[in-house]
Amino acid sequence: MSLTTREIAPGYAVSRVIRGGWQLAGGHGAIDRRQAIDDLLAAFDSGVTTFDCADIYTGVEELYGALRDRLHATRGAEAARRLQVHTKLVPDLAILPTIRRADVDGIVDRSLQRLGVERIDLVQFHWWDFEQGRWLEALGWLDDLRRSGKLRLIGGTNFNSFRLGEIFAAGVPIASMQVQYSVLDRRPDNGFAKLCRDRGVALLCYGTVAGGFLSDRWLGAAEPTAPMANRSLVKYKLIIDDFGGWELFQALLGALRRVADRHGADIASVASRLTLDYPGVAAVIIGATTQAHLAANVAAAGLSLTDADRAEVEAVAAKRRGPAGDVYDLERDRGGRHGSIMKYDLNAERD
Numbered sequence: 001m002s003l004t005t006r007e008i009a010p011g012y013a014v015s016r017v018i019r020g021g022w023q024l025a026g027g028h029g030a031i032d033r034r035q036a037i038d039d040l041l042a043a044f045d046s047g048v049t050t051f052d053c054a055d056i057y058t059g060v061e062e063l064y065g066a067l068r069d070r071l072h073a074t075r076g077a078e079a080a081r082r083l084q085v086h087t088k089l090v091p092d093l094a095i096l097p098t099i100r101r102a103d104v105d106g107i108v109d110r111s112l113q114r115l116g117v118e119r120i121d122l123v124q125f126h127w128w129d130f131e132q133g134r135w136l137e138a139l140g141w142l143d144d145l146r147r148s149g150k151l152r153l154i155g156g157t158n159f160n161s162f163r164l165g166e167i168f169a170a171g172v173p174i175a176s177m178q179v180q181y182s183v184l185d186r187r188p189d190n191g192f193a194k195l196c197r198d199r200g201v202a203l204l205c206y207g208t209v210a211g212g213f214l215s216d217r218w219l220g221a222a223e224p225t226a227p228m229a230n231r232s233l234v235k236y237k238l239i240i241d242d243f244g245g246w247e248l249f250q251a252l253l254g255a256l257r258r259v260a261d262r263h264g265a266d267i268a269s270v271a272s273r274l275t276l277d278y279p280g281v282a283a284v285i286i287g288a289t290t291q292a293h294l295a296a297n298v299a300a301a302g303l304s305l306t307d308a309d310r311a312e313v314e315a316v317a318a319k320r321r322g323p324a325g326d327v328y329d330l331e332r333d334r335g336g337r338h339g340s341i342m343k344y345d346l347n348a349e350r351d
Contacts, residue, residue, distance in 0.1 A: 020287030021053035054088035061114035096132035272300035
């Protein structure tokens with residue numbers, strides 16, 4: 001099976017549904033390594049050829065390396081070559097004041113080793129605190145590694161419009177930006193998405209199903225209370241609160257369900273398709289811990305929504321109160337509701 005693809009740089013196209021890796025990092029329950037690789041292989045066989053992870057996702061780069069080995073052994077060398085892996089470079093908050101070129105080199109070399117490749121397809125740069133002013137220098141060191149052949153493309157994740165403009169001014173070539181973008185969270189519409197379109201930067205979007213909240217499972221369900229079952233639910237319940245609360249969220253799910261009924265689909269597929277149709281979006285990143293929702297995830301890329309479908313959903317979504325501001329600004333307030341749930345030194349915790 002194959003999915004449609006979208007070019008994000010000359011000669012490099014990604015599957016429009018990307019398999020995410022955060023849910024495999026241990027924060028969503030115990031991971032059976034053998035079963036996880038089976039599930040990843042099933043995603044590849046369904047047409048998902050692009051996989052996303054990060055240096056801070058415990059064990060996931062190694063899992064993707066094992067997936068490549070399994071593909072080579074069971075599907076052949078050509079299948080293994082078609083596998084695309086995007087990772088991230090996320091220096092711990094604690095090292096930002098003193099970060100050195102050797103730190104950036106070391107993170108990339110470690111990812112190469114874990115993934116079992118000589119060149120990484122895309123490395124997405126993240127920086128926790130822009131008050132620590134060496135971030136552009138660190139990004140330049142990453143670009144040196146690109147020129148040396150250790151990575152093909154550079155992307156970013158969770159930058160706002162102002163910081164993205166600084167990257168452009170510095171002359172670092174950016175192929176993509178990974179941001180949270182969904183029918184619930186439209187912050188990229190506040191100038192960021194247009195800036196990316198104008199400069200030819202592709203959007204790779206996470207949060208499109210809000211950690212599973214945008215699904216039939218939650219239609220008509222009572223509002224959940226703490227403790228949540230996993231970190232995704234904690235994160236995205238805050239987004240729902242900012243959106244307008246549980247009652248408005250239920251109205252949104254109802255509109256999505258009516259659209260889904262017309263297409264023989266489910267809520268999650270419609271939500272993902274809506275994001276895929278936003279201008280400038282190259283792909284949606286959908287995470288999972290099992291194969292259970294694989295068919296629905298893949299089906300999103302094949303849906304064809306009408307203007308009437310989109311208008312019905314937007315009539316509800318237009319009543320939103322938030323989230324407000326530019327991309328990831330809420331999450332950068334480490335003392336705020338969104339920032340206080342983050343983990344900032346995961347490399348140190350893992351080591």
